[in-house]
Amino acid sequence: MLPLGLLRRAEFRSGTAVGLLINFGLYGQLFVLSLYFKEQRGYSALRTGFSGGLHAGIAVAAAAFFLAAALTFAGVARPSIGS
Numbered sequence: 001m002l003p004l005g006l007l008r009r010a011e012f013r014s015g016t017a018v019g020l021l022i023n024f025g026l027y028g029q030l031f032v033l034s035l036y037f038k039e040q041r042g043y044s045a046l047r048t049g050f051s052g053g054l055h056a057g058i059a060v061a062a063a064a065f066f067l068a069a070a071l072t073f074a075g076v077a078r079p080s081i082g083s
Contacts, residue, residue, distance in 0.1 A: 026061050030054065
């Protein structure tokens with residue numbers, strides 16, 4: 001699995017914490033917006049899935065992930081876990 005010594009590294013702990021917060025926010029937004037469209041607006045499950053609010057949030061997150069990867073590979077930002 002994961003070597004326990006890796007948890008002693010501050011870079012690993014901070015990167016894991018940031019990843020946890022990002023995923024919590026992204027999937028929390030997806031869950032709350034789905035409930036909002038279904039319960040408050042009365043959308044069907046199909047219409048909720050195709051609504052623009054869900055797609056916009058996912059598109060922004062995906063763009064941010066690709067931008068972060070490009071900056072890391074370009075050397076502008078350093079990876080959180082170095083070798």
